[in-house]
Each structure stands twice: as C-alpha cells, then as structure tokens.
Amino acid sequence: MAKFKGAIVVDTEKCKGCGLCVVSCPTAVIELARGVNGKGYHYAHMANPDACIGCSSCGLVCPDTVITVYRAKAS
Amino acid sequence: MTATTEINNIISKENLVYKKTDVLLDNEMHYCPGCTHGVIHKVIAEVIEEMDIQDKTIGVSPVGCSVLAYNYLDIDWQQAAHGRAPALATATSRLMPDKYVFTYQGDGDLASIGCAEIMHACNRGENIVVVFVNNAIYGMTGGQMAPTTLEGQVTATSPYGRDCATTGFPMKMSEMVSLLPGTRFVTRQSAETAGAVRKLKKAIRKGFENTREKKGLSFIEIVGTCSSGWKLSPTQSNEWMKENMFPYYPLGTLKDE
Numbered sequence: 001m002a003k004f005k006g007a008i009v010v011d012t013e014k015c016k017g018c019g020l021c022v023v024s025c026p027t028a029v030i031e032l033a034r035g036v037n038g039k040g041y042h043y044a045h046m047a048n049p050d051a052c053i054g055c056s057s058c059g060l061v062c063p064d065t066v067i068t069v070y071r072a073k074a075s
Numbered sequence: 076m077t078a079t080t081e082i083n084n085i086i087s088k089e090n091l092v093y094k095k096t097d098v099l100l101d102n103e104m105h106y107c108p109g110c111t112h113g114v115i116h117k118v119i120a121e122v123i124e125e126m127d128i129q130d131k132t133i134g135v136s137p138v139g140c141s142v143l144a145y146n147y148l149d150i151d152w153q154q155a156a157h158g159r160a161p162a163l164a165t166a167t168s169r170l171m172p173d174k175y176v177f178t179y180q181g182d183g184d185l186a187s188i189g190c191a192e193i194m195h196a197c198n199r200g201e202n203i204v205v206v207f208v209n210n211a212i213y214g215m216t217g218g219q220m221a222p223t224t225l226e227g228q229v230t231a232t233s234p235y236g237r238d239c240a241t242t243g244f245p246m247k248m249s250e251m252v253s254l255l256p257g258t259r260f261v262t263r264q265s266a267e268t269a270g271a272v273r274k275l276k277k278a279i280r281k282g283f284e285n286t287r288e289k290k291g292l293s294f295i296e297i298v299g300t301c302s303s304g305w306k307l308s309p310t311q312s313n314e315w316m317k318e319n320m321f322p323y324y325p326l327g328t329l330k331d332e
C-alpha cells in the first residue's frame with residue numbers, strides 16, 4: 001500500500017480542460033468531466049480518488065495553476 | 076470511514092503540499108488551454124517567492140502571446156517594442172543594478188525581429204536573465220513561420236512545410252549565444268512533465284542567483300508548445316514536441332561559468 005494518501009482540489013471554473021494533468025498523474029486519478037464549466041471546458045476532477053498519493057505532478061504541470069494538492073501519511 | 080470523509084480529512088491546511096504562489100495574481104490567464112507560457116509564468120513566480128525578491132524584480136514583457144505577462148505576475152514590469160526587451164532590460168539593470176531584471180520573449184520576438192538586440196545584450200554580458208520561450212511559431216498572430224520553425228513544419232506561411240532552401244534553417248539560439256563571451260549560463264529546458272518543471276525551476280533560480288552575484292547574462296531557453304498554432308491538442312502537442320523538437324533542440328546546459 002502507498003505510504004501517502006493524497007487529494008487534490010481543482011478550481012473547476014478556472015480549469016481549461018487541457019488534459020495535461022490527466023496524463024501527468026502516475027496513478028490515473030484524474031479525468032475530464034463529462035459536464036462543462038462556465039467557459040464550456042470539460043474540467044478536471046478526481047475520478048479515482050483512492051489512488052491519489054499527493055505527488056503534486058498534476059499541480060506542477062497545470063498551466064493555469066488551478067490545482068491544490070494535499071498529502072497525509074496513510075493510516 | 077467513507078471515501079468522502081477520508082478525502083475531507085486529507086484536505087486540510089497541515090496536509091497542504093502544493094498551491095498557487097501569491098506572486099501569481101488571481102487574473103485568469105488569456106492563454107489557450109495547455110499553453111506552456113502558463114507553466115513558465117508559474118515557475119518564475121515560484122522562484123521569486125522562494126528567493127523573496129518580489130519587490131526587487133522587474134520583468135520586461137515582449138510582443139507575442141506573453142505581451143500581457145504583467146497581468147499575471149505581481150512584480151514591476153515594462154513592456155517593450157517587438158524584440159527590444161533586451162535593450163530595455165539593459166537600461167533598467169544599468170540604472171538599477173540591485174534589481175533582478177529579466178526579459179520574457181518568444182521565438183519570433185527574440186530570434187526574428189529582435190535578433191540584433193539579443194545578440195548584443197549577450198555579447199555585452201548585461202546582468203540580466205533572458206527567458207526565451209521557443210514554440211517554433213508565431214503564436215499570437217495566427218501561427219506563422221518563425222526562424223525556429225523546423226524543416227518541413229507546416230505553418231500558416233509555410234503550408235507545404237518549411238523549405239530551408241528558400242527560408243534558411245531553424246536557428247539554434249542557445250548554441251549561438253553560448254559562443255559569446257558575455258553569457259555565463261546558457262541552458263535549454265522544457266516544461267511538459269513534473270520532472271521537467273522542477274529542472275526548469277532550478278535553472279531559473281540559478282539565473283536570478285547569477286544576477287544577484289553580478290555574474291552577467293543567463294539565457295534560459297524553454298522548448299514549449301503552441302497547440303493552437305500547431306493545430307494539435309495540448310497532449311498531442313507535447314508528443315509532437317518530444318518527437319520533433321527535442322532531437323533538433325536538445326535539452327541540457329550548454330554553458331555554466
């Protein structure tokens with residue numbers, strides 16, 4: 001089991017649905033939503049939250065810096 | 076414990092590991108989805124925060140998609156005529172030698188209309204950082220050929236692919252400026268993966284540290300994408316970049332003195 005459990009918060013209204021976070025995630029946590037935000041973009045969200053290890057890859061590559069990452073020791 | 080409560084427990088202040096730096100303003104960026112300019116802005120902002128130089132940094136923005144960079148980084152800015160950012164940065168750093176002065180320039184701006192200014196600023200070894208964003212195209216004006224456009228690359232002004240027999244060859248600016256004695260640090264980076272972003276951050280930090288030590292000019296090229304100009308999706312653009320740009324514009328440090 002992973003040593004860390006992570007979670008991300010996406011500012012969905014500011015997300016542009018570029019998908020760069022999706023391909024950067026080593027554990028396939030993120031998907032683009034079927035729905036759209038106010039700008040018409042399919043925003044990113046945690047589709048598989050249990051797999052998040054809080055590595056921050058998604059936050060680092062996001063051009064609009066709309067992802068906040070949290071990480072806690074796995075209990 | 077349900078999955079939702081577990082996530083809610085993780086999302087708390089003491090577990091925070093990555094957030095937008097306050098040096099980046101809250102203004103939404105006008106860049107297209109996936110544009111490398113956004114990542115580079117963020118990295119510069121993070122370095123400024125970490126070095127605690129927000130009130131001592133002056134950026135010079137170019138003409139090109141990043142003309143409005145002053146809307147995104149909460150520092151002092153000037154905006155130069157097309158290609159002339161190195162000239163403005165020269166004056167600024169000479170008049171205010173204790174400031175951290177950097178130019179932010181695209182490949183059209185730096186390698187085409189501003190080719191003379193960058194060469195001479197590098198040759199004089201001005202005490203500035205140059206952030207050079209090479210996306211192999213004129214992004215802002217609709218995807219025309221730039222001096223950096225690859226051989227055979229299709230753009231609005233090379234619809235059959237760039238023909239080097241008539242338009243010359245893609246210019247390797249980092250290699251060229253590394254030959255000038257005025258440059259101290261010349262490196263080519265990218266920003267498509269978390270690892271690349273971390274490396275880029277180290278390079279930009281080194282550039283600003285060189286400014287602090289009055290070492291002269293640091294030239295940091297970033298090979299990036301322009302999905303609108305290239306007419307690919309952001310993720311396809313990264314793949315195209317890796318396949319086509321990296322072999323011609325190899326990543327790595329060319330000079331570090």
Ligand SMILES: Cc1ncc(C[n+]2csc(CCOP(=O)(O)OP(=O)(O)O)c2C)c(N)n1
Nearest residue numbers: 138139140157181182183184212213214215
């Ligand atoms: C004197 C002058 N000539 C031409 C232009 C038109 N123009 C605006 S941006 C640009 C090129 C931008 O390309 P680049 O520097 O690569 O920036 P990018 O948008 O790709 O980041 C050109 C030719 C102008 N604004 N001013």
Ligand code: SF4
Nearest residue numbers: 015016018019021062
């Ligand atoms: S990288 Fe950022 S802007 Fe792009 S889809 Fe992910 S959260 Fe949205």
Ligand code: SF4
Nearest residue numbers: 025052053055056058
């Ligand atoms: S923090 Fe790491 S594991 Fe979690 S969603 Fe982002 S990239 Fe995936």
Ligand code: SF4
Nearest residue numbers: 106107110140214301
């Ligand atoms: S046109 Fe190209 S360089 Fe300009 S914002 Fe769009 S993707 Fe970025």
Ligand SMILES: [Mg+2]
Nearest residue numbers: 181182212214
């Ligand atoms: Mg360009």
